[in-house]
Amino acid sequence: MSKKTGYLLGILLTIILGTILYWFFCCKPCLEANNSASEIVTETDDTSVEADLKTATMNAFTIKDANGSLDFKINDNLNFNTSGASILEPVSAKVDTTAMDVVKYFNDNPTKTLSITGHYRSEETNNSAFPNLGLARANAAKNYYVAKGMSSKSINTYGQLDDAFYPDVNGVLNGPLMYDVVTTDAADHSxxxxxxxxxxxxxxxxxxxxxxxxxxxxxxxxxxxxxxxxxxxxxxxxxxxxxxxxxxxxxxxxxxxxxxxxxxxxxxxxxxxxxxxxxxxxxxxxxxxxxxxxxxxxxxxxxxxxxxxxxxxx
The missing domain is CATH 3.30.1330.60 (OmpA-like domain)
Structure with missing residues (x-):
């Protein structure tokens, strides 16, 4: 091998070795850091979405008479915006159908009364004419049933503070209403x-x-x-x-x-x-x-x- 050929081979080996060392000490750490950051962001986003899903309260439409035949539970309900007292439209067909069955039950059983308790959060702004948004929401639900033919005499409304009732990511409170059925003694005029x-x-x-x-x-x-x-x-x-x-x-x-x-x-x-x-x-x-x-x-x-x-x- 001539001196010239050996010299050229030396230069080539130096270039190859330099490239390998540059990749190992410079490029690889940068790529690993970028990948790690991407993974962290992804994990944070997933955790955030998962947290939203966990904290949003999804209250089912449930009415049961312990002393009668009324027993409904559907995974839908009357919904309200945060700080809102009006039922969000449209109401689902499933809720409308169930509500008609509820109205018929109370019209057929005049000794029964429906107690509606509306939930509200302390951070909400109450612009209604009622003492709290829970009572305002219960009143809206009462009007919903009255419009379907139920007597307002058969409905009592209440409000309840409930800071554990969380809105979803769109600020909607899904079903902030609870229902109880009370059987009245005909001789009780209190x-x-x-x-x-x-x-x-x-x-x-x-x-x-x-x-x-x-x-x-x-x-x-x-x-x-x-x-x-x-x-x-x-x-x-x-x-x-x-x-x-x-x-x-x-x-x-x-x-x-x-x-x-x-x-x-x-x-x-x-x-x-x-x-x-x-x-x-x-x-x-x-x-x-x-x-x-x-x-x-x-x-x-x-x-x-x-x-x-x-x-x-x-």
């Missing part, structure tokens, strides 16, 4: 007596809403929301009972204008209640204009008290 006393209390202490000029919204205090819930409960149980929104004004301006203004305020309050799940046919709106002042119209404070809507029952 429930009727309690409703009569509730009506007397509402009439003695109605809900009063004060209005500023051009007011465009209503915001209720917790105590006022409870009054709304009491009025709904009363009208559900008493035949012919209605909620009355009665508008009043101060004496500023013409009588005709004030009569119209008071009517508009009464209609405004009625619309607010209807939009919060109270049946329009259970609410009447009327005007007293400036006819029934409760304070001195000669002062600004007195006129402010006279600009009001009184919400009560008949």
């Amino acid at each position: 429930a009727e007596d309690a409703i009569v006393k509730l009506g007397e209390s509402i009439k003695a202490n109605p809900l009063v809403l004060y209005f500023d000029t051009a007011q465009a919204s209503i915001s209720l205090t917790p105590a006022q929301r409870q009054k709304v819930a009491d009025m709904v409960r009363y009208t559900d149980k008493i035949d012919g009972a209605q909620i009355n929104t009665i508008g009043h004004t101060d004496n500023t301006g013409s009588r005709t204008a004030n009569i119209n203004l008071a009517q508009n305020r009464a209609e405004f309050a009625k619309d607010y209640l209807v939009n919060n799940g109270i049946s329009a046919n259970k609410i009447s709106a009327s005007s007293q204009g400036p006819n029934q002042p409760i304070a001195d119209n000669n002062t600004a404070e007195g006129r402010a008290k006279n600009r009001r809507v009184v919400v009560t029952i008949n």
Whole structure:
């Protein structure tokens, strides 16, 4: 072998050895690091999705009468958005069919009552007219059954705080409702007596809403929301009972204008209640204009008290 050939072979071997060493110490660690990072991201994503699936509460539509033949359980339900009080549409055909069977059962068994408990989370925002979103959701469910032919006398509604009831990734609460069947003793009139006393209390202490000029919204205090819930409960149980929104004004301006203004305020309050799940046919709106002042119209404070809507029952 000539010196020139040996020299060229030496260069070639150096290049080959250098390439192998570069791959081993530089390229391979980089690729392994990238692969490891990719695996970590994938594992994190999978874990996140799995956690979402674990925490989302999927409450089945379950109604059972321990003292009767009613026994339903389907893996579907009435659903609500987070901070929402209205049932999400469309309701599945399976739920609709089961609901019709439930309505028939209670119509055929007048001594049975259905207790509906709506669940809500403490982090939700309650913009309803009810003391809490659980009661608002139970009221929405009650209206759903009443629309299918069930008497509101056969339904009692409740709300329950439940921070263990988790929404899904879309913010939907799947079936935040629980149902219980109660068999009433025909000789027990305690429930009727309690409703009569509730009506007397509402009439003695109605809900009063004060209005500023051009007011465009209503915001209720917790105590006022409870009054709304009491009025709904009363009208559900008493035949012919209605909620009355009665508008009043101060004496500023013409009588005709004030009569119209008071009517508009009464209609405004009625619309607010209807939009919060109270049946329009259970609410009447009327005007007293400036006819029934409760304070001195000669002062600004007195006129402010006279600009009001009184919400009560008949």
